[in-house]
Amino acid sequence: MAEVYSSLTTSKDPRLMFNGGLRQRAIDTIVVHHNATTNKQVALNTWTLEANNWTSAHYEITDTEIIGAVGENYVAYHAGGTGGADVPKMSDPNGRSIGLEHVNSSGAPSWGVSDATLRNSARLIADICKRYNLPINRNTIKLHREVTSTACPGGLDIDKLIRYANEAANASNVPVAKFKVGNQIVLTKNAWATTYGTRFRDSEHNSWGTVKSVKRYDKSNSHWSYEINFSGVIWNVLEQDLLTRPVQKAGGFKVGQTITLKGSAYKWQTGQVIKDFAKNKQYKIKSVKAVNQSDSNQAVLLEGVVSWALAQDVQ
Known part of the structure; x- marks a missing residue:
């Protein structure tokens, strides 16, 4: 039967x-181990049939790798005890558990496991x-x-590992941010206040601005907040608002029509x-052409x- 592994492998x-x-x-159950070596290959070599050590694990974990060794649907020999007085503290530990081995970042006596390896393991957990x-x-x-008589897993911080695993689980349930940096957005008419609690005035509803940054922010019905530039004023706003x-797109002008070049016009269509002196004056349209530029x-x-002016800059 084909072996089963995590898609993160x-x-x-x-x-x-x-x-x-x-x-x-x-x-x-998931049983957590350390390699008792800073060399992942030494650990993996120990588990092969050829090595004849009668030991194995389902996964080997490093800072950047999750290596499959024994499929989850198979029993690995990682927590069954050594026999004699070493009696497991739970029934059938190998039959009911997945064994995770972690490469060490330092040797004896601390046998540390790096933060990066813990975070990688947390994703798998x-x-x-x-x-x-x-x-x-x-x-x-x-x-x-906690399962058998051993010093394993050395200095691995189990509380941090579980905290990271819960963070990873919560992050996987968070929907992707709706807006990206550079997107133009509108403040809804129901928006109540910024993330800092500053009330929006009625006149500020339906204002539009540009997203400057995005960050996780769980509050109300939102998982994200956005730093928005509203015509030079910076607000931090929940996604729900x-x-x-x-x-x-501006357009629809005709040859021969008289228009005024707006005072807010900044660049000609050609970029200059x-x-x-050219603004707020009337001109007759000599020619028109189709473009897909800015809001025109x-x-x-x-x-x-x-000179060519964008339709958004004339009225």
């Missing part, structure tokens, strides 16, 4: 590993718990020394800066200055 060790065959019972409907807590996730700005779908050629 970065590679699979192709060698035959010691295992107890297909599982005969449900998974309800969150995924396993989601797939097997297990709570992410100390009842589910156990240290090897924003809508995408409708794009209404518009001089102040048309540009107009103005008699007198012989």
Whole structure:
């Protein structure tokens, strides 16, 4: 039968590993181990049939890798005890658990495990718990020394690992941010206040602005907040209070029509800066052309200055 691995697995060790065959019972536990070496390959080599050590684990975890060794649907030899006086503290520990091995960032006596490895492991734990409907807590996730007589997993911080796993689980349930930096948005008529509590005035509703930054912010019905530039004024606004700005392209002018170049006009359609003397004056349209530029779908050629203006900059 094909082996089952997490979709987060970065590679699979192709060698035959010691295992107890297909599982005969449900998974309800994750047992956490350390390699007792800073070399992942030393650990993996220990678990092969060729090594004949009668030991293995389901995954080997490093700062950047999640390596599959024994499929989750098979029994790995990682927490069954060594026999004799070493009697496991729970029934059938291998048959009911997934074993996670972690490469060490330091040797004896501390046998540390890096923060990056813990965070990588936490992602895997969150995924396993989601797939097997297990709570992410100390009842589910156990240290090897809590199961059998051993010093394993060395200096691994189990409380931090569980905290990271819960963070990873929560992050996977958060919808993707609706808006991105640079998007133009509109403040809804129902918006009450900024994330700092400053009330919006009625006149500020339906104002439009540009997203400057995005950050996680769980409050009310929102998972994200946005730093918005509203005509030079910066507000931090919840996602629930924003809508995408409708794009209404300016256009529809005709040759021969008399128009006024707006005082707010900044650049000609061709990119040159518009001089102040040309603004707030009337011109006759000499020609028109279709464009897809800024908020305009048309540009107009103005008699007198012989320059192309975007339709959004004339009235």
